[in-house]
Each structure stands twice: as structure tokens, then as C-alpha cells.
Amino acid sequence: MTFTHYAFADESSYTTDNNYGAISILNFRKEIKTPLEDAILPLLADIPNEYKWSNFQNPCYLNVSKNVFDILFQYAGQGDLRIDTIIWDNKDAAHKRNLTNTGEKLSILYYIRLRDMLANRWGSNTRWMILVDEQRQINWEELKQYLQYYSMVKNQKTLLGMDYDLAWHREHRCLFSIEDLTPVKSCDNHFIQIADLFAGMAAYSHNYSDQILTWLDSDSRRHYENNIAQPAFEFLEELKLDPKYIHRNKFIKYVYLKCKKRKYGVSIRNKKGLHTFQPKHPFNFFYAGPEK
Helix, strand or coil: CCCCEEEEEEEECCCCCCCEEEEEEEEEEHHHHHHHHHHHHHHHCCCCCCCCHHHCCCHHHHHHHHHHHHHHHHHHHCCCEEEEEEEEECCCCCCHHHHCCCHHHHHHHHHHHHHHHHHHCCCCCEEEEEEEECCCCCCHHHHHHHHHHHHHHHHHHHHCCCCCCCHHHHHHCCCEEEEEEEEECHHHCHHHHHHHHHHHHHHHHHHCHHHHHHHHHHHHCCEEECCEEECCCHHHHHCCCCHHHHHHHHHHHHHHHHHHHCCCCEECCCCCCCEECCCCCCEEEEECCCCC
């Protein structure tokens, strides 16, 4: 059986230097990989460096990212593509691992996000080609084995009970299987770069939530005279941000409003950062931290 789906994953802000970290997985049906590349790669040619959130600092990045998101949004609306993200609190004492910068912490969080995506978002009997950004702290082969074991045991519990042990059943009746799980350099893979962008945006939306929400309120009150945006109130003139934060905030607003129009259930205020209340939706931001 040939593989049926691709997944590309990257993490952002995972150390305790940041309050919140994130992992994003861009995943889609195998058939759309070539059309996606044909549509997206010419856009990324306008970016002079590696396409990633930390480089998101100018209008060029904003315009390219909007166009890239429009393409992803189109395929997501057809049921062919998803982006699944987990956001966690690096200072959450309820999970001792979150207070560390260890490979165990990252491995568990990758496992949680991949397991949900593989088992719950695409139906059964899918076969995956998974590419992840290089991360030397993680034993990727061990992670692959844990995921495949979950698929097998989960399916046995559902269908035949825990004691049923048949090689054919293990081979052909799993919830999902993994053709390969390979770490690669992000600079060589544009889809991993897109995963980095979404992981970075998700973490940023929680790390800078107060600033973002203040900016959103300010932006919503603006009015236009002769097609030029003007502050509606004098105090808004005092809101001065580094331009890179404005470009990032504008992109978050663009993503949020498009998802809102499609009723994808993406929120920016309820969890003080990006969060999707129903994970079935294709832009799935799952905040796994304590209440704020």
C-alpha cells in the first residue's frame, strides 16, 4: 500500500525563555502536493531568506503570507488540507516536563499533536509520509514506534479486544500507519517552513496577547478620510509599535477574519491567543495550558 497523506511539522518558542510554545503540522492528501507546490513556490521566491516566523518583519512577508494562506484556505475548504497546532504553557507547574527544555518534553508534545492528527482527523487506514524539522533532542524512530503502537492497540481494543494478536490484522487494520518519519533541514523544505510560520504565529499570539488585543481594538476603531486610515481617538495615537509587530498582527487578524467568515471557530480573545474550540475544523489551534 502506497502512502496516502503528507505531514510537515515544526516547533516554535519551546524553551522556558518563552511563556508559551507551539508545534504546528501542515497535513494534506498526497494528491495535492504538486498543485500546492506549483501555487506556493513562486510566491516564496519573493522572500530573500528562509520563510519562517522569526523573519516576518516587513510588508513583503505580510503580502506573501496572505497569498500563501489564501491557497491553503482554498484546499482546506475542499477537505484536502489541515493545519493542526498545539500551544502549551512553558511555566505550567501542573506538567513538570513543561518547566524543562528537554527532549522528553518536546517528544511528548509532538506525540500528543501527531497522535490526534493521525488517529482523529482523516479517518482510518491512512498511510503517512511525515517530515519534521531537524531536532537532535528527539529520538524520531522511537516516536514513530510509539505512534504505530497506539494505532495498533487502539484498533484492537475497539474491534477485537486487547488479547487479539494476528499479524495480518496488525498489518492491515490499523487506524493509521507511517511509511516514514524523517527529520530534514527546514531550509530545504518549503512546507516545513510554512509549519514554522504557523507554529511561530500561534506561540506569538499567546506570548504577546495583550499587545495584540490592544492593537486589534485600536485598529477596529480607525476610520478613513480620503482612503487614509486615521485614529478615531487621540489616545490611539499613543499606541506605537515596532513595524514588525504591526505586520505580524495584521496577518493574525487576516487569518482570524477569514476563519471567522467560514465559521471555523477560531478565537483570539477567549484564551488570550489563538484557539479553535472544535478541533474538527481545518485550522485547529489547540491551547493546552491552564486558564488565563
